[in-house]
Amino acid sequence: MLLADIGNFALIVAFVLAFFSIAASLLGAHRLDPRLLAVGERSVHGVTLLVLVATLATWGLILNDNFGIDYVAGHSNAAMPLHYKIGALWAGQDGSLLLWTLVLVGFASAAVFTQRKKHNRLMPYAIAVMMGTTAFFLYLNNFRANPFDGLMGITQSGQEAPWAPADGRGLNPLLQHWAMVIHPPILYVGYIGFIVPFAFCIAALWTRQLGSSWVSTVRRFTLVSWIFLGIGILLGGKWAYMELGWGGYWAWDPVENASLMPWLTGTAFLHSVIVQEKRGMLKVWNVSLISLTYLLSILGTFLTRSGVVSSVHSFAQSNIGGDFAFFLIASTVLCTALIVWRLPFLRSEGRLDSMISRESGFLFNNLLLLAAALSVLFGTVFPIFSELITGRNVSVGQAYFNRIEIPLGLALLFLTGAGPLLAYRKTSKSSLRKNFTMPVAVAIVSAPLFFVGSQAMFDEAPGVWAMISLVLCLFVTMTIVQEFHKGTAARIRKHGENYLTAMVNLTRRNNRRYGGYVVHFGIVLIFLGITGQAFTRETRGVIGVGEEMRVGQYELRIDEITQRENANYWSGQLEVAVSRGGQEVFRLQPEKRFYFASEQPSSEVAIARQLREDLYLVYAGLNEDQTKAVVQAYVNPLVAWVWIGGAVMILGTAICLLPALRSRREDQATSPDRELLEVR
Amino acid sequence: MEFVLLGSALLIALVVLWPALRSDNDEQWIFSEEDTPAGRLSTRREVLVGNIADLDFEFAMGKLAEPDYLSLRDNLKRQTLKVMEQLEVIESRDHTNAPPESEPATAPATAFCSACGASLPPRAAFCPSCGSAVGS
Amino acid sequence: MQARVVIGITVIVGLVAYLSFLGFEEGKAYYLTCDEVAERQGELQDHRIKLAGNVVAGTIRQDGDILNFDLEYEGVRYSVRYVGMDPVPDTFKPGVEAVVDGHLGDDGVFTGQRIQAKCASKYETDYESEEHPESVSQDQPTA
Numbered sequence: 001m002l003l004a005d006i007g008n009f010a011l012i013v014a015f016v017l018a019f020f021s022i023a024a025s026l027l028g029a030h031r032l033d034p035r036l037l038a039v040g041e042r043s044v045h046g047v048t049l050l051v052l053v054a055t056l057a058t059w060g061l062i063l064n065d066n067f068g069i070d071y072v073a074g075h076s077n078a079a080m081p082l083h084y085k086i087g088a089l090w091a092g093q094d095g096s097l098l099l100w101t102l103v104l105v106g107f108a109s110a111a112v113f114t115q116r117k118k119h120n121r122l123m124p125y126a127i128a129v130m131m132g133t134t135a136f137f138l139y140l141n142n143f144r145a146n147p148f149d150g151l152m153g154i155t156q157s158g159q160e161a162p163w164a165p166a167d168g169r170g171l172n173p174l175l176q177h178w179a180m181v182i183h184p185p186i187l188y189v190g191y192i193g194f195i196v197p198f199a200f201c202i203a204a205l206w207t208r209q210l211g212s213s214w215v216s217t218v219r220r221f222t223l224v225s226w227i228f229l230g231i232g233i234l235l236g237g238k239w240a241y242m243e244l245g246w247g248g249y250w251a252w253d254p255v256e257n258a259s260l261m262p263w264l265t266g267t268a269f270l271h272s273v274i275v276q277e278k279r280g281m282l283k284v285w286n287v288s289l290i291s292l293t294y295l296l297s298i299l300g301t302f303l304t305r306s307g308v309v310s311s312v313h314s315f316a317q318s319n320i321g322g323d324f325a326f327f328l329i330a331s332t333v334l335c336t337a338l339i340v341w342r343l344p345f346l347r348s349e350g351r352l353d354s355m356i357s358r359e360s361g362f363l364f365n366n367l368l369l370l371a372a373a374l375s376v377l378f379g380t381v382f383p384i385f386s387e388l389i390t391g392r393n394v395s396v397g398q399a400y401f402n403r404i405e406i407p408l409g410l411a412l413l414f415l416t417g418a419g420p421l422l423a424y425r426k427t428s429k430s431s432l433r434k435n436f437t438m439p440v441a442v443a444i445v446s447a448p449l450f451f452v453g454s455q456a457m458f459d460e461a462p463g464v465w466a467m468i469s470l471v472l473c474l475f476v477t478m479t480i481v482q483e484f485h486k487g488t489a490a491r492i493r494k495h496g497e498n499y500l501t502a503m504v505n506l507t508r509r510n511n512r513r514y515g516g517y518v519v520h521f522g523i524v525l526i527f528l529g530i531t532g533q534a535f536t537r538e539t540r541g542v543i544g545v546g547e548e549m550r551v552g553q554y555e556l557r558i559d560e561i562t563q564r565e566n567a568n569y570w571s572g573q574l575e576v577a578v579s580r581g582g583q584e585v586f587r588l589q590p591e592k593r594f595y596f597a598s599e600q601p602s603s604e605v606a607i608a609r610q611l612r613e614d615l616y617l618v619y620a621g622l623n624e625d626q627t628k629a630v631v632q633a634y635v636n637p638l639v640a641w642v643w644i645g646g647a648v649m650i651l652g653t654a655i656c657l658l659p660a661l662r663s664r665r666e667d668q669a670t671s672p673d674r675e676l677l678e679v680r
Numbered sequence: 681m682e683f684v685l686l687g688s689a690l691l692i693a694l695v696v697l698w699p700a701l702r703s704d705n706d707e708q709w710i711f712s713e714e715d716t717p718a719g720r721l722s723t724r725r726e727v728l729v730g731n732i733a734d735l736d737f738e739f740a741m742g743k744l745a746e747p748d749y750l751s752l753r754d755n756l757k758r759q760t761l762k763v764m765e766q767l768e769v770i771e772s773r774d775h776t777n778a779p780p781e782s783e784p785a786t787a788p789a790t791a792f793c794s795a796c797g798a799s800l801p802p803r804a805a806f807c808p809s810c811g812s813a814v815g816s
Numbered sequence: 817m818q819a820r821v822v823i824g825i826t827v828i829v830g831l832v833a834y835l836s837f838l839g840f841e842e843g844k845a846y847y848l849t850c851d852e853v854a855e856r857q858g859e860l861q862d863h864r865i866k867l868a869g870n871v872v873a874g875t876i877r878q879d880g881d882i883l884n885f886d887l888e889y890e891g892v893r894y895s896v897r898y899v900g901m902d903p904v905p906d907t908f909k910p911g912v913e914a915v916v917d918g919h920l921g922d923d924g925v926f927t928g929q930r931i932q933a934k935c936a937s938k939y940e941t942d943y944e945s946e947e948h949p950e951s952v953s954q955d956q957p958t959a
Contacts, residue, residue, distance in 0.1 A: 002681070009685045013692070020696075034707040038699035046692050120710040209714045211723060246902045278731055349792055352817050355824075367825060371832050378836070383847060395866060397843020404835045423744055424731070425752060430745035486741040494740070510737070538901060540881070602906045620903045624878060632903045 004069060004148040007057030011146070014050035014105075015138040017043050018131045025131075029124035037120060040127050041112045047134060048105040055102050058095060058147050062088050068164035070151040071095055077170035077597070079568075084171050087181035091171055093305065093318055094147035096184060100301070101137040103185070103192045107221070108134065111196045115217060122214060125203035130195060136327050144320050173569075173595045173602050179239035183232060187259060190229025191297040194266060196221040198294035201287050202335070205342045210283060215273045220657060226270055227653040229263045234646040245603040245618045247538065247634040249642070252401040254309040257380045258300030261373045265293045268369035275362045279424070280349025282359075284339070285366055287346065291335040296373070298328050308384055354426035361419035365412070372408045376401065406465055410472060413527055416520050417476035420483060439478035443471045457612060458535035458637050459553065466534040469527055476524050480517045487514070508661055515655030522652055525645030532613070532638025540620075544628040552635035554615060555579045561622075561629055569595045571604075574619050574629055578608065590619035590631070613637040721767045728760040759797025762809075766799075845917060850889035853920065866917050867894065867926055871933075873910035887914060887926075894920075900929045908933040 021043030028036030058071070062085050067073040075091040090096040108130040115123060141147075153163030175181075197218040204214035236256065237249035250256060269289040275282045303309055306321025339346075352359055379396040386394040421427075421435040450470045454462050462470060484503060487510070491502040507514040541549030541556075548557045560575035571593045578586040591604035608615040618632040713719030732753060739749040793800055798809035806812070845864040853860065853867060869887030876885040883898040896916050898904065908914060908931065916928035 005681065006685070009689075013689055017692075017696070032709040034709050035699045035702075038707075039697055042696040042699065046696050049692070117710065119712065121712045121715065209712060211714050211720065212727070213712060213714060213723070245906065278727065278734075280727075352821065355817075355820050360821075363821070364824065367828055371828055375832055375836060393847040395845050395847050396840055397845055397864075399843030400836060400839035403839030403842070404832055407835065408832070421743070423738070423748065423752070424735075426748075428745055428748045431743065431748055434745065435743055483741075486743065490737075490740040490742070540901060540903075599909070600906070601909065603903070618903050624880075632901075 003057045003060045007054045007148045010050040010054040011142050014047045017047050018135040021131045022128045025124035025127040044112045048109040051105050067168050070149045071147045073168040077168040090184045094145040103188045122203040125206050126199040129199035129202045173600050183235045187232030190232045193225025194293050201290045205338050208345050210345045212277045226266050254380045255304050257376050258303045262293045262296040264369045264373040268366045283346040356427045358422045358424045375404045413472045417479040439475050442478045443475035469531040473524050511658045515652050518652030522645045522648030525641045529638050529642030535637045537635040542628050551633040569593045590617040592619045614639050718770050725763045732756050762797035850892040854892045868915045896926045898928045905933045
């Protein structure tokens with residue numbers, strides 16, 4: 001077990017070095033000694049190197065089929081393909097906690113490296129926060145969930161002895177899917193990345209440097225974490241849609257909610273800091289939002305692993321629930337105390353002049369997103385408290401979530417369109433007229449068209465919420481189109497470029513603004529996709545070869561019922577011919593598999609994807625006398641737009657992350673107030 | 681094996697401690713802009729200039745009606761000039777670099793009059809500089 | 817201005833509270849294991865319950881559209897009829913922990929509209945070394 005020894009050694013040294021880095025950094029801050037700070041910074045990199053070694057050691061053990069290690073035997077087997085063996089690192093608790101630590105220290109090193117020479121003042125405390133959290137996770141990695149523990153067997157005389165079985169248990173077939181392999185790392189980058197802005201926030205609070213420098217410093221980290229978390233959430237939904245066979249992608253399950261809550265507060269933070277940068281307002285909001293985001297990430301991990309809320313995702317009652325609870329409570333208390341203590345330094349530099357202003361738009365944005373996050377939180381943890389208080393475990397049900405989050409979501413969608421049209425300070429009536437007329441007019445005119453269109457496409461008129469959603473989607477799209485057009489037109493007037501060049505240059509010169517608009521458009525597409533759920537059709541049929549069933553506007557006919565078998569699994573397959581209006585349009589092959597090793601059945605859903613709707617078929621098995629197939633068929637309108645929206649969001653975020661072009665100065669130099677621009 | 685591990689640990693310790701062990705390291709502690717009043721004012725000036733640029737951009741785009749644009753721009757410009765005045769006062773007063781405060785002793789007065797841009801003392805109801813009511 | 821912000825906040829909070837209440841009443845369900853249901857049998861007739869227990873091997877029977885099986889926990893067993901539209905999840909098989917959402921009938925049979933089975937865990941309990949005692953032949957552990 002050479003690798004296991006190396007791994008264990010690396011973990012314990014990392015644990016010690018984490019504490020050392022805190023000590024060196026804080027001592028350096030106390031003495032204003034840059035050398036000590038440099039020692040602290042190097043220690044951070046040292047911890048990262050050691051955790052990387054431990055991770056590589058774990059991978060080495062997995063790839064070498066070292067089944068004497070408990071973790072390897074539990075989550076891998078010899079025949080598993082390479083990419084799943086790599087994914088086996090995060091398939092189980094010990095390994096996924098190690099991955100968590102790796103991502104955490106990776107971010108810490110990146111933060112230390114990119115901010116060196118810029119922030120001696122904040123850096124020691126930011127290091128203390130990041131390494132303090134790292135120390136907690138390394139404590140778990142070393143002493144509570146060590147991936148290098150050997151497997152123990154029981155000998156015939158009843159004693160425990162190390163044992164290496166011939167083969168491991170392998171990865172659950174439900175998890176053998178590409179989305180499931182990349183979902184945890186992406187989600188972790190999202191969850192954990194927020195610790196960088198959080199650490200600098202705490203540092204700013206401690207040192208009372210509460211202007212915007214801590215905010216603008218960590219902007220890139222915030223954006224990257226935010227998009228990774230969002231994509232992680234969408235990937236989880238996509239996997240559920242493709243693998244689990246219930247036709248949907250979101251069930252307000254506690255584990256799903258755990259990832260959504262920090263995303264909501266993270267979104268609020270991302271927007272709210274703009275106001276702090278431009279007008280020095282909403283400072284208390286910003287420190288609270290980032291702290292809340294970080295705490296919700298830890299809570300999310302706690303909920304997911306501790307088994308304290310019943311969920312289909314929950315892992316076996318794990319032994320580290322108590323550790324997390326303690327860490328969470330301690331962190332919450334410390335954050336709250338620090339913020340309250342520093343309130344005098346967090347006063348606003350400006351005032352809210354009008355309720356119809358960009359600032360108030362951002363304020364409402366914060367309120368709505370916070371309300372959404374807190375209502376999801378309440379619904380998710382309610383069973384725990386109801387059990388503690390009344391002795392009965394009451395779960396709130398999906399209706400609770402849908403009733404609250406749909407209206408909140410639509411209000412936020414409205415703000416997404418209206419916010420950018422408002423002016424800072426105060427928007428006059430004439431400005432309002434200028435900006436709102438076109439989008440509102442188009443949206444109102446479109447309502448009857450949506451009515452007719454959905455009848456034609458989905459055989460159903462939209463309900464109230466669906467209609468509001470469709471109208472708002474169009475409204476927001478029109479505001480974005482208007483913004484791009486007006487900006488391009490202004491550029492053409494000034495620089496005489498052609499339309500396309502002007503638009504590209506406009507976006508590059510103002511990449512934060514226009515990248516943001518692209519992200520907003522992605523959100524609109526996601527809302528469009530979600531609205532399609534209002535028109536879902538579902539049918540179950542028991543049909544034999546040559547027989548037909550109807551779902552929505554499709555006729556399904558079974559052409560063949562077959563089965564086959566290989567070393568890994570047995571599979572029953574259907575050949576289904578799909579027609580619409582008498583014309584054959586698809587052929588689909590839904591499958592039902594039974595994996596021998598794990599005795600695990602699995603449905604391989606067949607999906608015909610179109611922009612308009614998905615046709616989704618599940619082969620549920622044969623009927624009692626084995627002559628006919630039981631088929632579950634769904635028509636899911638517009639669901640493809642959810643995934644497309646996600647891709648658009650990535651594009652928009654990438655635009656936001658582009659380095660800012662210097663030419664702001666060249667544009668400024670032509671403005672009439674040169675005296676204002678003389679740089680000292 | 682143990683020697684290899686121990687050796688690696690020592691090597692890491694050496695690399696980590698190197699900055700403290702070097703005798704020729706005379707780097708200075710880098711203070712940030714927010715540590716000096718001049719730094720804070722300079723930051724504020726940049727923010728205000730940025731706000732003017734944003735305003736010009738949005739007007740050029742046709743998002744603002746002209747009277748709104750002119751009055752907002754005028755306001756911002758006055759605030760910027762005020763900040764620059766204060767900057768000049770500070771910089772002419774101490775030519776030597778006064779040691780930066782390692783921490784602001786009291787909460788800095790961070791509110792500014794929305795009419796003339798002067799700093800407002802905490803909980804002030806009227807601006808000491810131009811007399812306009814705060815929050816109007 | 818402050819007053820207007822406060823009003824705005826109150827309106828939002830009020831609306832959210834109202835919607836929570838509506839949604840809660842509509843969707844709430846007690847989560848109870850079989851033995852807990854047995855204890856409170858009298859008072860649960862009209863309540864929506866999420867019944868949790870382990871699927872008993874040998875009791876799974878498909879009658880047309882209805883899936884019948886027994887759930888057991890801490891010695892208490894209930895007969896369950898799953899009548900919902902959604903297909904039975906792949907993780908559903910003898911021995912797993914399942915949760916059925918529905919009502920307890922007067923006849924003591926639980927009728928469920930929705931069914932979930934525990935995601936066969938990523939995070940398994942400790943490897944069952946007892947399963948293969950014959951493989952461990954030595955008394956002395958080797959280094």
